[in-house]
Amino acid sequence: MKAYQIKIELAGSEPLIWRRVIMPADATFNRLHDVIQTVTNFKGGYPGAYHLFEFAIPDENIKVTNDEEAYQEHQNFKKNRKAIEAKILDVEPEFEEMARFQLRNLETVIRKPTGIKIDTYLEKYGSVEYMYDYGDGWQFLVTLEKMLDDYHYGYPTLIDGAETAPPEDVGGIPGYYEFLEIYHDEKHPEHEEMKEWANEQLFREYDPEFINRILKFIHYKKTEWDLIDDKG
Known part of the structure; x- marks a missing residue:
């Protein structure tokens, strides 16, 4: 194979x-x-x-x-492209760059x-x-x-x-390293609470x-x- x-x-x-x-x-x-x-x-x-x-x-x-919402939005854009393009680009000149950015996002193929x-x-x-x-x-x-x-x-x-x-919902990279510091420090006042939370999150070494x-x-x-x- x-x-x-x-x-x-x-x-x-x-x-x-x-x-x-x-x-x-x-x-x-x-x-x-x-x-x-x-x-x-x-x-x-x-x-x-x-x-x-x-x-x-x-x-x-x-x-x-x-992301089902993004998928459906792209399907709608494909079906109604001309009308949506016209509506998005119908803005004052100072908002044109933002409108074109929005249009480029809609043009991204969602699979x-x-x-x-x-x-x-x-x-x-x-x-x-x-x-x-x-x-x-x-x-x-x-x-x-x-x-x-x-x-x-x-x-x-x-x-x-x-x-x-990292475990789920820990707050990104900064949150993860803060979590590790508390999780491995038995003297930290939040250590036991953090261990309990980690178990709920199915955290494993x-x-x-x-x-x-x-x-x-x-x-x-x-x-x-x-x-x-x-x-x-």
Whole structure:
């Protein structure tokens, strides 16, 4: 089976939080999202969404996202382009630049992550950008390191990585490092409260064996559901 070795890096982390994963080349962007969620401490992967996310392919003006509102807005723009363009550009000269910026955003092609595969874009551009949770604004770079022709498994495998990933809703990179300081300081007055919160968030120190068990479990669970759907 053809597969990709990819490196997933969390921008702004120091020391760098990263994971190296092998995954089947026929994966959708939704599956790539599931993988990123699983190899970190986030909870927005299979079986359900937790926050909005997007993959950016700027060279082709494509955004792949689970943002249904953005998708519907783009569909409406495609159907009514001339009328919407005329309305947006009907402004005073001092607002024209802002109007054209709004128009460029609408021209960005919005794709659903379940309906588009990663192969064409990873092989063509070598990397894609991924953002998770528009509030905390987690930014990742996913880089294709090499292609494999003899991968024997149908599920992704974590093969390397470093550093523990942040929990959900911790407040971005600054919030995460403040969290770690309190979490590891038993004398801090908020230590016990922070530990309790971390448990609620399913926070775990980096554990490759656990991550690989979950990656394998998710693959077989999704396969079971696909078989049920096929049987009606």
